[in-house]
Amino acid sequence: MRDALTSVIRKPEERALVLLAVEEAAVNILEHGYQNEEGRPLTIRICALEDDRFEVTLRDRAPLADVTRIVPGDLKELARRRASRGRGLALMRLLTTSMVHRPRPGGGNELILLFDPHHLARVIEEHFRNAA
Amino acid sequence: MPRDLDSHLISMCRLRLHHGHEVSCVRFRGSVRKLTEDSFRERLDESGRRAPHLLVDLSEVEYLCSSGLGILLEQAAVQERQGGWLRLISPSRTVSMILGLSGAAGSLTWFPAEDEALDDLRGQAA
Numbered sequence: 001m002r003d004a005l006t007s008v009i010r011k012p013e014e015r016a017l018v019l020l021a022v023e024e025a026a027v028n029i030l031e032h033g034y035q036n037e038e039g040r041p042l043t044i045r046i047c048a049l050e051d052d053r054f055e056v057t058l059r060d061r062a063p064l065a066d067v068t069r070i071v072p073g074d075l076k077e078l079a080r081r082r083a084s085r086g087r088g089l090a091l092m093r094l095l096t097t098s099m100v101h102r103p104r105p106g107g108g109n110e111l112i113l114l115f116d117p118h119h120l121a122r123v124i125e126e127h128f129r130n131a132a
Numbered sequence: 133m134p135r136d137l138d139s140h141l142i143s144m145c146r147l148r149l150h151h152g153h154e155v156s157c158v159r160f161r162g163s164v165r166k167l168t169e170d171s172f173r174e175r176l177d178e179s180g181r182r183a184p185h186l187l188v189d190l191s192e193v194e195y196l197c198s199s200g201l202g203i204l205l206e207q208a209a210v211q212e213r214q215g216g217w218l219r220l221i222s223p224s225r226t227v228s229m230i231l232g233l234s235g236a237a238g239s240l241t242w243f244p245a246e247d248e249a250l251d252d253l254r255g256q257a258a
Contacts, residue, residue, distance in 0.1 A: 127232050
């Protein structure tokens with residue numbers, strides 16, 4: 001995963017944000033889909049698209065769960081409450097340009113996260129502008 | 133493997149006496165990820181037990197997942213219940229970006245250097 005990301009996105013900060021979103025998606029599957037049961041299948045595929053965009057596809061055999069239909073937690077509200085959890089989905093939405101869920105034949109989920117380096121660059125630029 | 137996406141986590145702990153206050157200091161090097169979050173939690177907990185004030189040096193941490201962020205917030209609450217605090221030292225640009233995007237920038241305090249983080253302890257010696 002780390003090596004593959006290097007091939008589709010060059011800037012370390014943008015790569016870290018992609019890793020953050022993908023790791024959140026994977027952790028959701030392991031913790032909520034599989035209830036932390038060991039040895040369950042999870043595949044992650046990275047595919048380069050046109051215009052430097054790329055998509056990351058996560059496939060599991062967990063019970064059907066469309067995370068794209070779940071309302072994400074409000075990051076500002078979570079911060080106000082100093083909540084220790086609940087940011088994953090909001091971060092995934094912030095960092096991707098789209099998320100698509102499909103049920104898999106035979107059971108399970110396919111989640112496609114679409115990334116655009118230009119979008120990531122804007123997120124980073126906006127963050128540092130606000131932080132200045 | 134690029135350093136920014138490495139998956140190891142090393143920590144070094146020490147206890148510092150500053151104007152009569154004991155301050156526990158822990159420095160991490162590597163990445164806080166799903167694979168290393170248990171180690172991160174254990175070392176923070178261990179360091180936090182040594183003194184109510186806890187300094188966490190993240191200058192050599194190149195990545196922090198949102199679970200790691202949650203662990204920091206939990207530990208900050210533990211230190212506050214002990215009458216102390218948790219302060220971050222010099223988070224890397226990537227980590228400070230993740231803290232900011234996660235909305236945690238207002239919930240955790242960080243300083244560019246250890247001595248600056250301890251400035252307000254001067255003259256408050258018990």
